[in-house]
Every structure is written in structure tokens, then in C-alpha cells.
Amino acid sequence: MNAPSSVSVLTGAGVSTDSGIPDFRGPQGVWTKNPRAEADATIDRYLADPEVRRASWRSRRDSPAWRAQPNAAHQALVELEHAGLLRALITQNIDELHQRAGSSPEKVIELHGTMRRAECLSCDLITPMEEVLARVDAGEDDPPCPRCGGIQKANTISFGQSLKPEVLGAALDAARTCELFLAVGTSLTVHPAAGLCGEALDAGARLVIVNAEPTPYDPFADRVVNEPIGNALPTLVKELIDAAR
Structure with missing residues (x-):
């Protein structure tokens, strides 16, 4: 070359x-093995369904990326x-x-974006993800923003977000x-x-x-x-x- x-x-x-x-669309991909997980990755589902958010926080806490x-x-x-x-x-x-x-x-x-930070979807507060996951471990299954009480998610782009x-x-x-x-x-x-x-x-x-x-x-x-x-x-x-x- x-x-x-x-x-x-x-x-x-x-x-x-x-x-x-794991990747997403390969033969052993996350979404190949669980198509519903791809559907749940939309921002609209995340905002509308508390159970989707609770599952997302569990997934973030248990992600193999923390040990990678x-x-x-x-x-x-x-x-x-x-x-x-x-x-x-x-x-x-x-x-x-x-x-x-x-x-x-x-x-x-x-x-x-990055999984190592969390963001508030109301006031845009950025928080280290470790701090939010510590709250999940302490029993908060959908931890709200500490400043305004809004919905938080990883500082990443979901389907439906630009x-x-x-x-x-x-x-x-x-x-x-x-x-x-x-x-x-x-x-x-x-x-x-x-x-x-x-x-x-x-x-x-x-x-x-x-x-x-x-x-x-x-x-x-x-x-x-x-x-x-x-x-x-x-x-x-x-x-x-x-x-x-």
C-alpha cells in the first residue's frame, strides 16, 4: 500500500x-441476541418508561467495560x-x-459520548458515572439529578438523539x-x-x-x-x- x-x-x-x-450487531452481539434491547435504546423509551431506565442503570453498573x-x-x-x-x-x-x-x-x-459520565436531561449537569452508580448500589434504582431532580442517563447518544x-x-x-x-x-x-x-x-x-x-x-x-x-x-x-x- x-x-x-x-x-x-x-x-x-x-x-x-x-x-x-460485546459488540452490537455481530453474531454474538448484544442486539443480535436480544432485539428488544435495541428497541429499548431509544431516547423516547428511556424518558417514558421507568422500567427501561431501571434496567439501563443495572446494565451500566454491571457493564464489562468497567473491567476492560x-x-x-x-x-x-x-x-x-x-x-x-x-x-x-x-x-x-x-x-x-x-x-x-x-x-x-x-x-x-x-x-x-462516554459511559464514564452521567448527564441530566433537564439541567445538563454532568456527574462522574461512579458517583451515580454508587447511588444505584445504595438502593436508588433510577437516581434523579442531585441538582434539579430531573432524569439522568449516561453522557452518550441514544437512538433518537442527534x-x-x-x-x-x-x-x-x-x-x-x-x-x-x-x-x-x-x-x-x-x-x-x-x-x-x-x-x-x-x-x-x-x-x-x-x-x-x-x-x-x-x-x-x-x-x-x-x-x-x-x-x-x-x-x-x-x-x-x-x-x-
């Missing part, structure tokens, strides 16, 4: 599966940054494993100003994230996809790798770094 001078990366849930966090550690795929992207090739790291993931692996926070664009304009703008800019757009561990079926591939292609970038399952953008990619991400991504990153030397 010819050496690009700048690479923008889009990562999805498949990047974190080797860390013990960065894996070889996360580390490979740190190496790509250290080599001076990373334009931006756009992620659909909410686990902050990229930052914990060593990716510079200013390079990471969290499209869907991405923050400044975050989407940064992601679009990263897609439009790179020489290579690398999509890793994402089904490329959820928009607007999936549409970043098209934005990059329209701007003249090459597209490379690393994912276990086929995606709608495979026909437009220069290269498609359907191999385990923990092996495939480090190999690909090494190839890019070697070509740039």
Missing part, C-alpha cells in the same frame, strides 16, 4: 470485543499516532479505551482532510457515522475497511480485511508505518 501522509480512523464496537466488551483493558487494536492506533500518521481517531465507542491505551485525547473524537454539532463537524472535517480513511470494527450501517466513509471518498481519500462481517461500503474500498481485528489491525498499521519510512 502506498504510504499516506494522514490517516483518519473510524472505530466501532468490534475494536473492543477482544477487551471483553485496552487490547492490541487500541495499541496499534497509538503506534499510528506516534508515527505521525494519525489525522484523527473518530470512535463510536463509549468505553474510553482509546484514551486509556495512550491515544491523545485531542485526537479522539467521541461521536457517541449528535452534538461540534462533534459531528470535527468528524466530517477529519474525513474530508485525510489521504486514507480507515474503518475498523464497525458495521457501517448507523448514520451519520457510516456516512463518513462516503465523505472521505468524495474528498479523494482511499478507504480501507477492517471488519469481521461485510459492510455496505466494501465495494467502494481499496482494501477489505475480514480477519480478526486484534491480528489484522496491528499488521496493517505496521505496513502503513513501514511504507511511510
